Amino acid sequence: MNVSLNWLGTHLDVAGKSIKEIDDLLTFAGVEVEGIETKGIASxxxxxxxxxxxVQHPNADKLKVTQVDAGEGSLRQIVCGAKNYKVGDKVPCALPGAALPGGFTIGEAKMRGVESKGMLCAASEIGLPEGEDGLLILPEDAVIGRPVKEMFDSDVLLELEVTPNRPDLLSHRGMARELAALxxxxxxxxxxxEEKLASAEGKIRVEATDTCPFYSAIRIRGVEVKDSPAWLKQRLESIGLKPINNIVDVTNFVLHELGQPLHAFDAAKVSGAIVVRPAKDGEIFHALDDEKYELSGEDLLISDESGAALALGGVMGGLESGVSASTTEILLEAAYFTPQGIRRTSRKTALMSDSSYRFERGVDPAGVLKASALAVKLILETAGGEADAAVLAVGEIPVLTQPVVLDAKKLDQLMGGSIALAEAEEILTRLGLTKLADGQWSVPSFRADLQRHIDLVEEIARVHGLDNVPSRFAGAFVPASAVDAAYDADMVLRRRLAALGVFECQTIKLISDAQMQDALPLRPLQDGxxxxxxxxxxxDHVVMRPSIIPGLVASAVRNVRQQAKALRFFEMGRVFRNAGGGKAKDQESENLALLVSGNAQSAAWSQKERAADLYDLKGLISALLRNQAIQFFPRDRDGFVLSCDIKAGDQNIGVFGRIAPTRARELDLPAETHVAELDLAKLRKMISGVQHVEDLPQFPASTRDAAMELAATTANAEIEKVIAKHAEPLLISAECFDVFTDPSGEKLAADRKSVAYRFTYRDSGRTLKSDEVDAAHQKMLAALTKGLGVSFR
Structure with a gap:
């Protein structure tokens, strides 16, 4: 919300306070100041x-060379392209060194070969609201040489973020009320x-009392729709609103003055009585933004007796019933709409307005008629005409507040004795509350958020200042929970990955349809x-991600565009899907995704450049899950090559894949981009418990090499599976160190390959004898022969 300091000054005196003081007061009181902009002439x-x-510029048809008197004792030559002035006019002149809005500083220059020593300025060029095209023509009595800033008021615009529980602050009056208390x-x-109420029987009918408990309207005849007076335009422009006409501008002014939305209908376009009713399913509403919206029975419509929609209640007026230049009679609406209904309609139609923003948070019910009375007064002043003697009203103004008891003992306990009861009561009084008997306080209608004793204490603490409340208690012991254990496990994983040189990413949980081809979920997606x-x-934000990998791929693309050569990323986060093709409830789970691409090893005098491959990613996963045997089992996945399921022991923990080369080229990624997505819940269990340090071996190990010949289609994972199943007690490691194939078939059949493994044997309690190692090795070879039908070379 934008707030003008000058506008605030019409409600309370802030002349003696600096912008920094006001900024600090609001910030520490819970109102976030997002921006401060000084408006007006600064230089x-x-x-x-x-x-x-x-005179005409000799080298440019659209430029003139002027001689101006800037009060310096001699004339100054300035080249100017404006056409709206004449000799003798007084205009703003920016001398060399003048700083203009946007960080532009005036200097001396040549324009088409003619020297120009400054700049003659339009209103918008010096920080004033935009006026007529061309230069700003100043009054004839303006003193030559006088700084122009002395002739115009300056202002400060505060951009504030108001929390949803404080709708009373969504107006200048409300913000002034808050500052007055502080x-x-x-x-x-x-x-x-004061407005008189009259029966609206036969003129207004409310059929949706649950959504609109109170509705009023007053007729004003003989109005003249025209431009607003200067003061009204200035008020609206000071907060960034564009003036439209005097009727609409008054309703906008009252909204930002008091926080109560109003709407003016052209009475000639209203047939019969006003009907406040639920919309019909499928009914089309043509809004002021010239868009059409399909409604349902949950939406509230303001219509006439013919059924024509005049406005979408609390959200926006209709195009057909709006005030125009030909309007001579208006109906001014002022109503209270329940927040839930307005919020539902606004979200469903994606139609947001200043009115809906306030109605969906809750306006002051007692302020409805006050706002209507102020608007009527201003319309009569700016547009003329005559208003009816009474306001037509239906329903009752709801009462949303009730007396609240302030417990003095609990107040003293919660505030740590830092404030006396009399001072606390004085704060509540400044906030608009009234003290009753027996410790009760009457809450004003604009503070519906004050419902309990603790709400009053929070208000006292907020105004008193939380930094004035002493901290007396140390943190209490809380037993560890499952949430704590999950957090600790995630931090272990993060530290391990960071130590391995992998960078953490945080990406948005919504992705585009185009990014779905990069998804690699743990279980293949079904329809729905x-x-x-x-x-x-x-x-770009149409799908709740079923996989984290699309976000990592997008991050990799951005890094490649920034000339990054090595890509090693990870992200932890939630993924979303319907279970069983949408037949069960939506499911959320937590995954860990990895991406490896680009250089794994940079070129140097002692080494060649090497691109990252699937073994780099497998090595990362193995280092992440220490003491776990990681295996990859091939399984086709759409959009990926070399795709596999990842197993640790006997359980599936994730999926692996290389992005298809065609997709990598489309994204300008390195040819080999490998990704993996792991089940975070399973990873947490694997690293839980006490982590033991392994002692250095006390006895030497013995190695044996074996080159086995087998079918070229046999996956390495099958070899590892047989080795693990055999479970030789003396075997501590088995590593593949060579693979040989011969497509020509001269040295080895084309459909065969030779795989060389190095087996390492050790006993933790003694030195092994050679024949013991040989015996264990022969058992290992026999298991491979039996399990895979290999032959040894």
Whole structure:
């Protein structure tokens, strides 16, 4: 929300406070100040100058060479392209060294060969609201040489983020009320006319009392729709709104003044009575933004007796019933709509407005008629006409607050004795509460968030200052929970991966349809498994990710574009899917994804450059899960080559794949880009418990090499499986160190290959004899022969 400091000044005196003080007060009171912008003319070097001469530029048809008097004792030559001035006019002149909005500093230069010593300025070029095309023409009595900033008011625009529980702050009056309490400054009384109520029988009918408990309208005849007066335009422009006409501008002003949305209908376009009703399923509403929206019975419509939709209640007016230049009679609506209904409609239609923003958080019910009265007064002042003597109203204004008891003993306990009861009561009084008997406090209608004793204590602490509340208690012991254990396990995994040179990524959980081809879920997706966003913010955020890998791939693409040569990324996070093709409830699970690509080893005088391959990724997984035998088992996956299931022991823990070369070329990724996605819940169990340090072996090991010949199609995982199944007690490791094939078939049949393994044997309690090692080795070879039918060379 944008707040103008000058506008705030009409509600309380802030002249003696600096912007930093106001910033600090709001921040520590729970209102986030997201930005501060100074508006108006800042530079002293923008002065009043009178144009004394203007001749055609010799080298440019659209430029003139002017001589201006800037109060320096001599004329200054400036080249100018504007056409709206005449000799003798007084205009702003930016002298060399003047700083203009946008970080632009004026200097001396040549324009088409003619020297120009400064710049004659338009309003927007010096920080003022945009005016007519061309130069800003100043009053005839402006003093030559006087800084222009002295002739115009400056302002400060505060960009504030208001929490959803404080809708009372969504107006200048509400923000002034808050600052008055913080500054201990009196609030300037706001006088609004009193409105008389009349029965609306036959003129207004409310058929949706649960969504609209109170609705009012007043007719104003003989209005003239025209431009708003300067003060009203200035108010709206100060917070970034564009003036439209006097009727619409008044409703916008009241909204930002008091926080109550209003809407004006062209009465000539309303047939019969106003009907506040639920929309019909499939009914089409043509909104002021010239878009059409399909509604359902959950949406609230303001219509006339003919059924024509006039407005989408609490959200936006209709195009057909809006005020136009030909309007002479209006119906001014002021109502209270329940937040839940407005929020549902706004989200479903993706239609957001200043009105819906306030209604869905909850407006002050007692402020509805006050806002209507103020708007009527301003419309009569700016548009003329005559208003009905009474407001037509249906329903009752809801009461959302009730007295709340302040427990003095609990207050003292919670505040650590840092504030006296009298001071605490004074704070509540400044906040608009009224003390009743028996410790009860009457809560004003605009503070519906104050419902309990602790709410009052929080308000007292907020205004008193949390830094003034002493900290007296140390943290209490809390037994470890499953959440703690999961967090600790994740941190172990993060530290191990960081130590291995892998960088952590954090990507958004929503992906595009195009990114789905990069997904590598632990279980293949079925029809209906993908969860789609009903109202996506953009085409890039339409699917809740079933896999983390698309985000890592996108991160890799960005890094490649920044000339990164080695890509080693990981991410932990949630993935989403429907189970069983959407037949069961949505499921969330946590995964760990890895991506390895680019250089695994950079070129140097002693080594050649080497690209990362699947063994680098397998090595990362093995180092991550110490003391676990990691195996890859081939399994086809769409969009990937060399895809495998990953097993640790006897359980599947994830999937592996290399991005298809065609997709890698499309993304400009290195040819070999390997990814893996692992089940984080299973990884946590594998690394849980006490981590023991392995002692250095006390006795020497013996090695034996064996070259086995077998079918070329046999996967290495099958060899490892047989070795693991044999479980030779003396065998401590088995490593493949060579693979030989001969496609020509001269030295080895083309459908065969030779795989060389090195087997290492050791006993932890003694030195092995040679014949013991030989015997164990022969058993190992026999198991391979039996299990795979290999022959040894």
């Amino acid at each position: 002293e070097k923008i002065v009043v100058a009178q144009i004394m001469e203007a 500054l201990k400054t009196p609030l300037i009384p706001l006088e609004t006319p 498994d993908v969860i789609r966003v009903k109202l996506p913010l953009s085409e």
